[in-house]
Amino acid sequence: xxxxxxxxxxxxxxxxxxxxxxxxxxxxxxxxxxxxxxxxxxxxxxxxxxxxxxxxxxxxxxxxxxxxxxxxxxxxxxxxxxxxxxxxxxxxxxxxxxxxxxxxxxxxxxxxxxxxxxxxxxxxxxxxxxxxxxxxxxxxxxxxxxxxxxxxxxxxxxxxxxxxxxxxxxxxxxxxxxxxxxxxxxxxxxxxxxxxxxxxxxxxxxxxxxxxxxxxxxxxxxxxxxxxxxxxxxxxxxxxxxxxxxxxxxxxxxxxxxxxxxxxxxxxxxxxxxxxxxxxxxxxxxxxxxxxxxxxxxxxxxxxxxxxxxxxxxxxxxxxxxxxxxxxxxxxxxxxxxxxxxxxxxxxxxxxxxxxxxxxxxxxxxxxx
Amino acid sequence: xxxxxxxxxxxxxxxxxxxxxxxxxxxxxxxxxxxxxxxxxxxxxxxxxxxxxxxxxxxxxxxxxxxxxxxxxxxxxxxxxxxxxxxxxxxxxxxxxxxxxxxxxxxxxxxxxxxxxxxxxxxxxxxxxxxxxxxxxxxxxxxxxxxxxxxxxxxxxxxxxxxxxxxxxxxxxxxxxxxxxxxxxxxxxxxxxxxxxxxxxxxxxxxxxxxxxxxxxxxxxxxxxxxxxxxxxxxxxxxxxxxxxxxxxxxxxxxxxxxxxxxxxxxxxxxxxxxxxxxxxxxxxxxxxxxxxxxxxxxxxxxxxxxxxxxx
Numbered sequence: 001x002x003x004x005x006x007x008x009x010x011x012x013x014x015x016x017x018x019x020x021x022x023x024x025x026x027x028x029x030x031x032x033x034x035x036x037x038x039x040x041x042x043x044x045x046x047x048x049x050x051x052x053x054x055x056x057x058x059x060x061x062x063x064x065x066x067x068x069x070x071x072x073x074x075x076x077x078x079x080x081x082x083x084x085x086x087x088x089x090x091x092x093x094x095x096x097x098x099x100x101x102x103x104x105x106x107x108x109x110x111x112x113x114x115x116x117x118x119x120x121x122x123x124x125x126x127x128x129x130x131x132x133x134x135x136x137x138x139x140x141x142x143x144x145x146x147x148x149x150x151x152x153x154x155x156x157x158x159x160x161x162x163x164x165x166x167x168x169x170x171x172x173x174x175x176x177x178x179x180x181x182x183x184x185x186x187x188x189x190x191x192x193x194x195x196x197x198x199x200x201x202x203x204x205x206x207x208x209x210x211x212x213x214x215x216x217x218x219x220x221x222x223x224x225x226x227x228x229x230x231x232x233x234x235x236x237x238x239x240x241x242x243x244x245x246x247x248x249x250x251x252x253x254x255x256x257x258x259x260x261x262x263x264x265x266x267x268x269x270x271x272x273x274x275x276x277x278x279x280x281x282x283x284x285x286x287x288x289x290x291x292x293x294x295x296x297x298x299x300x301x302x303x304x305x306x307x308x309x310x311x312x313x314x315x316x317x318x319x320x321x322x323x324x325x326x327x328x329x330x331x332x333x334x335x336x337x338x339x340x341x342x343x344x345x346x347x348x349x350x351x352x353x354x355x356x357x358x359x360x361x362x363x364x365x366x367x368x369x
Numbered sequence: 370x371x372x373x374x375x376x377x378x379x380x381x382x383x384x385x386x387x388x389x390x391x392x393x394x395x396x397x398x399x400x401x402x403x404x405x406x407x408x409x410x411x412x413x414x415x416x417x418x419x420x421x422x423x424x425x426x427x428x429x430x431x432x433x434x435x436x437x438x439x440x441x442x443x444x445x446x447x448x449x450x451x452x453x454x455x456x457x458x459x460x461x462x463x464x465x466x467x468x469x470x471x472x473x474x475x476x477x478x479x480x481x482x483x484x485x486x487x488x489x490x491x492x493x494x495x496x497x498x499x500x501x502x503x504x505x506x507x508x509x510x511x512x513x514x515x516x517x518x519x520x521x522x523x524x525x526x527x528x529x530x531x532x533x534x535x536x537x538x539x540x541x542x543x544x545x546x547x548x549x550x551x552x553x554x555x556x557x558x559x560x561x562x563x564x565x566x567x568x569x570x571x572x573x574x575x576x577x578x579x580x581x582x583x584x585x586x587x588x589x590x591x592x593x594x595x596x597x598x599x600x601x602x603x604x605x606x607x608x609x610x611x612x613x614x615x616x617x618x619x620x621x622x623x624x625x626x627x628x629x630x631x632x633x634x635x636x637x638x639x640x641x642x643x644x645x646x647x648x649x650x651x652x653x654x655x656x657x658x659x660x661x662x663x664x665x666x667x668x669x670x671x672x673x674x675x676x677x678x679x680x681x
Contacts, residue, residue, distance in 0.1 A: 045637035077595030078457035080630050086591040087634055090641045272467050273448060277460035305421050307630040311464030313419045315471040331421055
């Protein structure tokens with residue numbers, strides 16, 4: 001079977017390995033591009049949120065490459081993502097594409113249901129191959145995120161501009177071809193060392209935390225390479241949405257009833273009463289955590305009309321005021337222009353720099369007295 | 370003197386106002402409802418809300434603004450997570466009290482019970498009673514709540530019987546699908562229902578059918594719909610399609626609000642189902658700029674098309 005998945009950042013590296021281990025042909029759609037977006041916008045409902053449009057674009061490009069089965073995520077609401085799949089399926093049907101979809105609904109209390117949905121994929125090489133595939137995919141996922149983390153740290157400190165980007169690209173490609181567990185570990189360590197060695201040590205750059213809707217945080221095409229842009233402006237990026245955490249918390253701990261997000265609810269007391277769908281609560285809770293840590297500013301990114309994040313966006317100004325922490329919300333959609341985006345980032349970084357200078361001046365004048 | 374409670378005339382007010390008004394006044398409050406939506410309401414809302422917010426929530430902000438200006442003691446803004454089992458309204462309803470609180474600078478106390486019927490309907494009753502117990506002893510609360518639910522039921526029954534025109538008087542019959550807070554707000558919907566009545570069109574709305582029938586028909590969707598409004602709209606559509614000949618349905622108009630997350634998918638599903646069944650449909654997307662002339666032209670053209678189809 002030729003199996004495909006929609007893009008979300010570098011997630012495809014792990015999923016590709018899983019599909020391959022289970023004896024199927026992974027068809028990875030070309031990276032999200034203007035063409036993907038145009039296709040998606042053309043065939044999706046006009047006012048739906050951006051991730052769905054790019055999904056449709058990914059599917060159509062994958063089908064062109066011969067994909068027969070799509071693996072897609074589901075959900076139980078209230079976020080729109082939970083109802084993407086049936087609408088997408090109907091759109092593909094109306095376009096005359098004969099393609100099937102396997103929808104992975106989140107396990108509510110047990111993993112058995114999820115596994116039964118995956119059973120069609122076991123048909124070829126059995127359950128064992130699935131376990132082995134998961135192991136490899138998990139290692140790759142962890143490796144990808146380690147590499148990204150290293151890149152965030154090194155980018156504002158790199159000796160020559162652009163080196164980290166090139167090295168990260170190379171590293172991810174090497175990781176993609178690594179087939180055995182020991183290879184993955186070797187490639188990971190080797191490449192992390194490569195990236196870290198590009199750094200000029202003893203620099204203390206500004207730190208910006210990134211919060212927001214998971215897809216826009218993770219997919220560089222949608223956030224216009226936000227993390228890279230900030231790095232090039234000399235900013236160390238701290239991202240809090242990591243798929244490794246997400247899988248641990250939401251797939252494993254939540255299915256054993258060991259995680260319910262009550263720590264987040266406690267954090268947001270006075271701002272939000274509880275879960276508002278998607279990552280809305282996380283965005284607010286994490287901004288508060290950033291305020292308590294040594295972070296200079298926060299960027300909140302969301303797709304236009306995203307329901308949970310609009311709730312977060314509405315209360316974030318108060319968090320920003322109460323904690324004296326600059327927060328900027330960036331709304332992205334298919335019309336987001338690069339120049340305007342860059343200008344806003346530069347202005348925000350300028351503001352943070354000025355604020356930092358004022359702080360150090362204050363300290364100096366105090367000690368001088 | 371009795372304390373005043375402001376109820377914004379927007380969103381779930383249009384479903385539950387008999388219950389809320391009766392209950393609050395039985396508990397000893399003086400209720401003040403904001404005036405019907407006007408251009409001013411929308412302007413206030415637009416200036417207070419975050420730019421990507423949907424039209425109905427912007428309008429809600431406008432109504433809150435009016436009540437705050439009037440100087441009410443309390444604002445009644447419930448956090449509505451769910452009104453039926455295993456369903457949601459929408460994330461913004463879950464954050465509404467927090468969003469509103471963050472945007473108003475004046476100190477107004479919120480009365481804001483959390484209504485969450487995801488597990489069972491009893492939970493909702495429990496919430497209302499618990500809310501009432503803050504203000505009155507339990508026997509008084511029970512009587513107040515009992516009366517309020519009775520008024521609410523009567524209101525819902527009346528909506529079911531309500532019909533703007535008899536079948537034999539009407540030129541055409543059209544299903545109008547959309548949230549009540551769009552349909553019954555004359556400014557947002559630009560008098561759509563009155564316009565249709567004036568044009569001798571019989572209107573069928575989701576409120577006219579028994580909830581269990583609608584629910585049953587909503588279950589025919591490929592995946593369980595988790596938004597209450599979506600279930601209602603799509604269930605009604607499926608029901609109307611089943612009874613297409615009995616009800617003599619000529620077409621459907623689907624109302625959506627700009628920026629509404631649930632509408633962006635439900636109106637697409639309405640279109641997909643209608644296309645499959647060869648039923649003419651019109652999608653109207655309403656926003657704060659919708660020009661009346663353009664809207665009227667589209668409706669007229671649509672009705673002309675339906676008429677040609679029917680009588681040609």
